[in-house]
Amino acid sequence: MNINPKKLAIKDFVYDLPDERIAKFPMPERDQSKLLLYCQGQLADHTFTDLPDLLPPHTLLVFNDTKVVQARLLFQKETGGLVEIFCLEPVAPHREVQLAMQQTGSCTWKCLVGNNKRWKSGPVKLYFEGGLLQAEREAQQEGHFLIRFTWEPAELTFAEVLERCGRLPLPPYLNRELTPEDHSRYQTIYANQQGAVAAPTAGLHFTDRVMQQLQAKGMDTAYLTLHVGAGTFKPVKADVMEAHEMHAEQIYITKPLVQRLLQQLGKPVIPVGTTSMRSLESLYWLGAKVWQQPDLPAQELTVSQWQAYESMNPPTAAEALQALLTYMEAQGTDYLHASTQIIIAPGYTFRICNGLVTNFHQPESTLLLLVSALIGEDWREVYKHALDNDYRFLSYGDSSLLLP
Template sequence: MTVIDPRLLSIHDFTYPLPAERIAPEPLPDRASSRLLVSRGGEITDKHFRELPEELPAGTLLIFNDTRVVRARLLARRPTGGQVELFCLEPVAPHRSLELALQQTGQCTWRCLVGNGRRWKEGPVTVEFETADGQKATLQAERQVQEAGTALILFSWEPAALPFAEVLRAAGHLPLPPYLGRPDTATDAVRYQTVYAAAEGAVAAPTAGLHFTPELLDELQKQGFSTGHVTLHVGAGTFQPVKAEQMAGHPMHTEPMLVTSELLNQLLFHRPRPVVAVGTTSLRTLESLYWLGVGLLQGPAPAGSELLVTQWQPYEMMEFAASISPESALTALLSHLRAAGTDTLEANTRLLIAPSYKFRLVDGLITNFHQPESTLLLLVAALLGPGWRAVYDHALAHGYRFLSYGDSSLLLPGTVMGKGGPGAD
């Protein structure tokens, strides 16, 4: 079989007709009442999400992304009264670390998207808000550097003792996907978060997890399924359209990820039983772990250097990685953490998963239905092969709801055929 270099792929080959009325504008009243399309070895069946425990392969380990969406969208006013929208993308100063940046007091600089910025000539724009205890507060934003598509914004606020995380919670809005075309509501404040969200930092929800309820999580545990958590802070780049003629011209965004040594050990000792990722962000994190391990085996990381999976690393290191098992890669990561004296792996990933990609740590995927001509659809096509079209054709023909607040799917390639039951070997 001919292996196509994914850099030569055209995104126009990964499209389908998506009528506007099929995009779910609101969440369903009950998270678990969403529909679940199950594709098992190419055979498609229609279920509801609460039936997931009966559909998972025996012995499955489910991996969730526990990132929490921050209220990263700020609506500021110019001195003349006009509105400017600031969408916080990533911290720049005094900290680039997301965790430290959210705890910063007094002032900080972030890279932002700016809406209605042409009328913002100079000087600060302002957001008036109230703190959690009802105290009046003010946030000022000054544009420091204008860059291609973004700007560096210096934020300062009073009371200065507030951490920036608290400023965003009180003054900001949830950054709903642009295709919803509406402001966020009180319902979104609850429903655009997973019930297990913990680590603040995402500007988009890991939407595959929105279908889980505490009751369903309890049922999975009762039936003997194992669960684990990773953290990948979803960036605004997840909505970035592919404009290049070939994928070689599309730059993937960088997203920070955190994984504990406990989770690495859990993955190591779970093998070779199936691992199912809850969402494309969990899947990209898991597969990035393999390539981080491969990188360490190729040559130890210099002290203090950033661990990063680049966009094309799997395709450029294919020959070197051919002899490296997932177990070896995970063991290399654990050795790296022990040498560094830490229990948490902090890294970044720009991994692009596209057809011809060979999956190392993931056997199946729970995910919503993605936009045409998107990198997320490329990922699904890499997992299912040409069968992705049958899945999307079926979903369109049978009334499934699409995108962030839409229905879900359980995608199990032909190698993962078992069904339901307790966590047996």
């Protein structure tokens, strides 16, 4: 059956999620969360420590190693009132997150501003130990502001400034204040590349113990980086998906990962989390682009929202991955920085991924569409089972292993 994802009605992806089923705090131990196994239509209840035994033989697990930055900043006006600024993505002098984080002295970011109406004019200030951060509005754009930050000591990087005076941005649906515990628990144990404003939450269940068990079972692991944006929480307001604009996110792919994926073809590739899945499938479509245009300029390494559904005669996975390697060699680089708006919805054909480790997602979300793309209408059975059996939902909730 051919499904046109543009015509999907978001009201078909609704289920009743009572507020008390949203996990407001993490489990005492990361790997003691529940794990719901969906395997070829069958459901079984497990604990997350069982994961290494449940994965198909010779699985390559792919993790997103992005690190959540303390992107919420509370500034004080001259009158004493507070203005909250939430950093979304860098604009100048670098749009690339990795470079923007290393910027010293000043930078401009796209931001959300709370209490903006009370911020009449001029800069607002935030004092931190040994320094001062100032913010000025440069422009207002649709739904956000361009904010120019300057700081002293100027030799500090923006990453260091955020580390000293920012606050961790918890998901809005937790609806509670930050606790000291969140600083460690809202990061994966392998978080490495600073730049996300939300955690890749499927990875929050992994512990050193589980990693060692994976190794003992002969499972291989690999890493990529997708900096999760605030758009991950953006509800679908449109009646049909054609009218919903997907948020763009930055991904970083290394040459060794592409080589490893080529070796893995024909054996299971299972992403940990929807961000890893979107990155891996985007990787294929980037390869398809350079397969058709070997001299594509680096700034055109983008995957648009509907590219996957409009592409005629796309290459095989092997051809796409090989084209990427050839492209990287021609560019003389060992890593690629690209941007993706890919929407994975029913009607999508998976090119790289064979399963998924993921949490339970909000009703009417693009993440739920992605789950449905993988396991079809069975998503209803999975979610009904989770609700009937006291699974915890959303970022700090329980996990599932989906093997179609």
